Amino acid sequence: MYVIIVGGGKVGTHLAHLLSSGGARIRLLEERRERILALRRELPEETIAFGSGTDPRMLERAGVREADVVAAVTGADEINLVVAGLARSEFKVPRVIARVNHPKNLWMFTAKMGVDVALNQADILAHLIAEEMSVGEMMTLLKLRKGEYSLVEEKVHPQSEVAGQAIVQIALPAESVIAAVIRRGKLLVPRGGLVLQPGDEVLAVVHGAEIPRLSALLGPARIAR
Secondary structure, eight states: OOEEEEOSSHHHHHHHOOOTTTEEEEEEEEOOHHHHHHHHTOEEEEEEEOOOOHHHHHHHHHHGOOOOEEEEEOOOHHEEEHHIIIIIIITSEEEEEEEEEGGGGGGOGGGGGTOOOEEEEEHHHHHHHHHSTTTTSSSEEETTTTTEEEEEEEEOTTEEEEOOOOGOOOOOOTTEEEEEETTTTTTEEEOTBBBBTTOOEEEEEEEEEGGGHHHHHOOOOOOOO
């Protein structure tokens, strides 16, 4: 995989290290000369290019026509949008990822602007904090299909209606599947005969619209009135 990273700040540098260690070929573009000097102490010199990612000629020299992914991760939303637009409309890059620095600008980071995935750091951090504060409730571990589905985790409540039931007996929401069960630190394969016990950590893939129903199943049973 060949990835072009535009922006040599902390995010871009960390991403370059991460991808390189995973075997990807990278090229990091940075237009601040003082930052180039620092990058040369952290990354192989052949992976670094001095220039602006908003310059089509610079992208050409970086091999954008062969790139599998372009990641625009500068600290300026306007630059990231321009890079995304060029990568998609001019060079037909298959996958374009853009960093959103200011949440108010998120509405602009759309497929029409060339962005496949918009990473809104403030929103991600806020949700992680909120989820950590919500002890005992469902936690979203990963968003899939641009947020349409989620990998979630929740413990089986002692008063849950599914506690003591085999998976095959549970009427799961239509667009959900149990991916794994963790019991006392041991991962269990969720075959139909596996009986859920209070305190089991259930990992499931579920459509966003079905999350409340799945949470209600695993949580305390509602008392009929």
